[in-house]
Amino acid sequence: MNLVIVESPAKARTISKFLGHEYSVQASFGHVRDLPRTVLGVDVENNFEPKYVIPPKAKKTIAALKKLLSKSEKIIMATDEDREGEAISWHLVQALGLEDSKRKTVDRIVFHEITKGAIEKALEHPRTIDMNLVDAQQARRVLDRLVGYKLSPFLWKKVARGLSAGRVQSVAVRLIVEREREIENFKAEEYWTIEANLQPATDNRQQFIAFLNKIKGEAIPKPGIKNKVETDKILDDLKGKEFIVSKIESKEEKRVPASPFITSTLQQEGFKKLRFSSKQTMMLAQQLYEGVELGDKGPTGLITYMRTDSTNLSEQALWAAKDAIIEMFGEKYWAGFPRKYKVKSRLAQEAHEAVRPTDPARTPESIRSHLTPQQFKLYDLIWRRFMATQMKEAIFDTMSVEIEAGNYTFGANGQILKFDGFLKVYPIKFSELTLPKLEEKEKVEVSEISPKQHFTKPPPRFNEASLIKTLEKFGIGRPSTYAPIISTIQDRNYVQKDRTRYFHLTEIGKMVNDLLVQHFPNVVDLKFTSKMEDDLDKIADGKEKWTLVLKEFYKPFSENLEKKYKEVSDKTVEETDEICDKCGGKMVIRMGRFGKFMACSNFPKCKNTKNLSNSEN
Ligand SMILES: [Zn+2]
Numbered sequence: 001m002n003l004v005i006v007e008s009p010a011k012a013r014t015i016s017k018f019l020g021h022e023y024s025v026q027a028s029f030g031h032v033r034d035l036p037r038t039v040l041g042v043d044v045e046n047n048f049e050p051k052y053v054i055p056p057k058a059k060k061t062i063a064a065l066k067k068l069l070s071k072s073e074k075i076i077m078a079t080d081e082d083r084e085g086e087a088i089s090w091h092l093v094q095a096l097g098l099e100d101s102k103r104k105t106v107d108r109i110v111f112h113e114i115t116k117g118a119i120e121k122a123l124e125h126p127r128t129i130d131m132n133l134v135d136a137q138q139a140r141r142v143l144d145r146l147v148g149y150k151l152s153p154f155l156w157k158k159v160a161r162g163l164s165a166g167r168v169q170s171v172a173v174r175l176i177v178e179r180e181r182e183i184e185n186f187k188a189e190e191y192w193t194i195e196a197n198l199q200p201a202t203d204n205r206q207q208f209i210a211f212l213n214k215i216k217g218e219a220i221p222k223p224g225i226k227n228k229v230e231t232d233k234i235l236d237d238l239k240g241k242e243f244i245v246s247k248i249e250s251k252e253e254k255r256v257p258a259s260p261f262i263t264s265t266l267q268q269e270g271f272k273k274l275r276f277s278s279k280q281t282m283m284l285a286q287q288l289y290e291g292v293e294l295g296d297k298g299p300t301g302l303i304t305y306m307r308t309d310s311t312n313l314s315e316q317a318l319w320a321a322k323d324a325i326i327e328m329f330g331e332k333y334w335a336g337f338p339r340k341y342k343v344k345s346r347l348a349q350e351a352h353e354a355v356r357p358t359d360p361a362r363t364p365e366s367i368r369s370h371l372t373p374q375q376f377k378l379y380d381l382i383w384r385r386f387m388a389t390q391m392k393e394a395i396f397d398t399m400s401v402e403i404e405a406g407n408y409t410f411g412a413n414g415q416i417l418k419f420d421g422f423l424k425v426y427p428i429k430f431s432e433l434t435l436p437k438l439e440e441k442e443k444v445e446v447s448e449i450s451p452k453q454h455f456t457k458p459p460p461r462f463n464e465a466s467l468i469k470t471l472e473k474f475g476i477g478r479p480s481t482y483a484p485i486i487s488t489i490q491d492r493n494y495v496q497k498d499r500t501r502y503f504h505l506t507e508i509g510k511m512v513n514d515l516l517v518q519h520f521p522n523v524v525d526l527k528f529t530s531k532m533e534d535d536l537d538k539i540a541d542g543k544e545k546w547t548l549v550l551k552e553f554y555k556p557f558s559e560n561l562e563k564k565y566k567e568v569s570d571k572t573v574e575e576t577d578e579i580c581d582k583c584g585g586k587m588v589i590r591m592g593r594f595g596k597f598m599a600c601s602n603f604p605k606c607k608n609t610k611n612l613s614n615s616e617n
Contacts, residue, residue, distance in 0.1 A: 003072035005065065005092055007079050011114065014291030014299040015078065018119045024072070026065060028079070032058040033091040035141065040149050042142050044558070048550045050142055054095055062095050069096065074107060076126065081110040081352065082307050083540060084480055087137035090129050112308075112353045114291055114301030117316075136540035139549055143167060143532070146554060147523060150561060151516075158568050159511055160591040167523065167532075169488045170516055171476055173505075174524045176462055176495055177513045180505045186458035191224035192231040196410055197448040198243060198403065199436070204445065206436035210403055210410035217409070223456050231451045238405055238449060245442045246409070247402040252395055253415070257388040257422040259311045259341045260354035263479035264472045266306070266382070268465040274377050275501075278464050278483040282306060284378045285355065294370045301358055302367070303382055307479040308352040311341035313389070317356055321390040324360040329424060333391050341389070356386040388426035395419040399435050403444060461502040475530035493594055507595045519564045522557070573601070582608040 004025040006012050016025040033052040035041035043049040054062060069075070075098065077089035089108055093099055098106055107126035111118040144167050151165040194212040199205075212234070213220060225231050261269070263282075270281035285306035291299035318338035325334045341354070357379070364380035371379060395418040403410045414435035417423075438444070462470070464486055471477045477485055489495050494509030513524065522528045532553070538544035571591060578587035578598065585602040589612065598610040 001072055002074040002076060003065075003068050004076045004078050005089075007085070007088060008290055010287070010290040010299070014114045014301050015119060017298050018116045024068060025078075026068065027061075028065070028088060028092055029058070029061055031088055031091060032062055032095045035145055040145065042145055044146070044554060047547050048142055048554070050138060052091070052094075058095075065092075065096060069098075074105065076107045076109055076123075077129070078109050078111075078122070080307070081112065081305055082480060083133045083137040083140075084307075085110075086130055086133035087141075090131075090134045093129065112314075113304040113358045114289070115358050132542040133540050135546040136536050139539050139546040140536055142550060143553065146550075146557070150558070151520065151523070154561065154565065155512060155515070157565075157570055159515060159571055160508065160593060162593040163508070163512060164492060165512065165516060165523070166488060168477060168481060168529060169485045169492075169494075170513070170524045171526060171529045172467060172471060172485050173489055173494045173509055173513050174517065174526075175467065175470060176489075176503050176505055177510060179459060179462055180510075183458045183461070188455040188457070189223065190227060191454050191456065192226070192228065193224050193452050193454065194231065194234060195450055195452065196243070196403075196446055197450075198410075198412075198444045198446055200438060201443050201445050203436065204447075207447065208412055208414075208435050210401070210412040212408055213411045214409035216407045224454065228451075228453070234408065235449060235451060238408060241405040241408075243403050243405045243410070243444045243446055245401060245438050245440055245444060246404040248399065248438060248440055249401075250397070250399045252418070253398045254393040254395055255421075255423075255428075256393050257339075257391060257426060258385070260313060260356055260389050261382060261385050262309050262311055262354055263307055264309070264468050264482060266355050267468055267482055269381060269385070270378065271463065271465040271501075273381060276374070276378070278468060278486050280374075281378065282483045284375055285382075287375060288379055288382075292367075292370060292375065294367055302362070302379055303358060304353050304356050306355055308355060309479050310343050310352040311354045312343055312352065313338075313340065313354055313356060313386075317353075317360065317386075318390065321360045321387060325387060325391055327361070328363075329391075333421065333424065335390050335392055339389055354386075355382055357383045360387060384425045388422040391422035391425065392419070394421040394423045396430075401435060401438060461504065463497075463502050467503065474526045475533055476526065478533065508591070508593060511591070515568075519568060520557075520560065578610075580606060580608050582606055 002023050004015065004019065004023055005028055006015060006025065007028055007030055009027045009029075012025040012027045016023065019025065033054055035050055036053045041051045041053075043051065077092060079085035079088040086108075093106055106129070108129050109122040109126050111122040147167040148164060152163060155163040155165055196210050196212070197207055198210055199207045215234075225234065259265075266285065267278040267281050270276040271278065274281075276284070285303065288302040289304070289306050291301045294300045315338075318340070322334055322338065360383075362383075364376060364383050367379070368376050396415045397418045398413065398415040400411065400413045403412070412435060414433045415430070416432050416434060417430070460466070467486065468477075468482045471482065471485070489509075490497065493506055494512065495503040495505055498504055516524045535544055535549045539546045539549060574589035576587050576589060576598065579585070580587055580600040580602070583600060583602055583606040585600050585606060587598050587608075587610065588601045589596055590599050596612050598612050600606040600608040
């Protein structure tokens with residue numbers, strides 16, 4: 001018998017369908033070794049040697065797997081294809097003691113999708129465990145551990161107990177803090193626009209609206225006309241002027257489909273279109289990847305691996321999409337060639353694929369009855385986005401018209417959809433507007449000219465979608481980390497979502513951020529954090545040694561930390577005039593994880609506390 005080990009029972013079920021009786025597929029239930037919870041678990045004096053432990057819940061799994069080892073000929077690690085998956089395999093090898101036993105060979109196989117073809121191909125090309133990928137994972141784990149476990153006690157002493165600081169998520173909080181300040185400091189600017197209701201002199205039923213956009217041939221600087229005085233002057237000037245069509249431009253405009261999903265865009269669209277949090281999107285995507293029961297067909301992997309930053313599509317997928325599109329919508333809807341996407345990521349070494357359906361012919365409707373409503377929605381989104389990439393562009397007939405009135409130029413734009421193309425499966429919002437048939441030099445009639453006052457608006461607060469987009473733009477976070485970052489900053493009460501799902505900063509979030517910015521600038525620096533991500537990529541690429549990256553970070557970090565322990569004053573309490581109703585002592589204001597609260601100054605003898613907002617009422 002051969003033993004195949006994967007992370008989860010669902011994945012085990014889906015894979016075993018493709019393997020014969022000579023294979024036993026078992027689940028490790030995630031990581032079987034990790035750093036200890038209660039202590040640092042990293043020997044900083046000794047090359048950052050991690051002291052891994054087997055958590056209690058993994059002990060049973062290890063014991064059960066060990067029993068199977070004696071009956072197994074080959075041992076095959078089939079965990080996920082990224083660094084986390086590689087590390088799980090490596091930890092398994094360590095925990096099962098396979099490294100020392102020369103009798104057993106351990107094969108590592110990887111695949112983007114759990115399909116018959118992919119599994120068979122993977123089995124034909126086994127490799128050994130890639131220690132570069134493992135080291136990149138270890139480096140991230142240890143780095144996060146060092147920052148978290150060293151910086152949090154500092155915050156307890158200087159701000160409030162129960163706080164925690166973390167690498168990367170502190171940068172995310174910083175982005176939110178800075179946006180909040182931008183909003184606070186924003187001064188709305190007044191501006192005006194002028195629009196004209198026009199119609200051809202020959203036909204007064206065909207009204208259309210044109211906006212003033214040029215004065216003496218020069219575009220009006222943004223955001224618009226400065227004030228009412230200028231606006232009134234223009235309106236005065238326009239009185240009695242003839243409006244003459246000066247330019248007409250008609251053309252076809254093509255709109256191309258968006259690129260196939262990678263983790264970050266999947267999370268953004270999941271948030272915008274389906275109202276899913278990034279955590280929810282990833283959980284559902286994992287279920288679709290690992291396999292869903294499809295009645296007679298058994299457990300079936302419906303999408304490719306969901307943690308990826310590659311827009312690459314396999315040849316096979318491209319041709320399967322072509323057949324499916326022609327079959328479902330007809331020849332004219334296929335792009336006419338397989339549309340391929342350049343890989344933007346700097347991380348080319350992990351030759352992954354975009355998130356796409358494993359079988360384009362499997363329409364969302366055809367499997368709807370086997371999916372939960374949420375699984376269906378996400379599969380539908382992924383299927384549509386992928387199919388769209390291989391479909392024809394949408395074609396719009398557009399027309400733009402310029403109308404002159406003395407020194408002033410008005411513009412009007414119209415567009416009509418001529419061919420829907422990919423919009424058939426992946427609709428986007430657009431408006432159709434028809435302009436009347438006009439000719440150059442034609443005089444048009446004015447029925448109304450109306451000025452409008454506007455004010456510029458502050459930049460919007462971040463939501464999950466825009467925060468992920470921004471993190472990605474700055475090179476912070478990776479496919480495996482966006483969702484955890486978003487969860488962590490909320491769990492720690494540094495930010496809160498409002499009813500419209502925008503992030504608001506909490507008092508404690510602001511305090512912790514300000515302290516980090518002042519005293520640990522590197523930890524919250526965008527460039528520094530992005531460079532660290534690059535270093536981790538280099539480790540994965542075999543171009544950098546992981547312990548060296550840690551050393552470079554840790555030495556200045558720990559020296560600074562020691563200095564700051566002395567320099568920064570401990571947290572203080574604010575005096576109040578309130579008397580404790582339990583012991584008669586004085587009440588003071590303290591800082592806690594959830595903000596300020598009132599407590600008895602005789603703490604810990606007296607544990608009386610009061611909610612601050614209530615006591616103020
Ligand atoms: Zn008291």
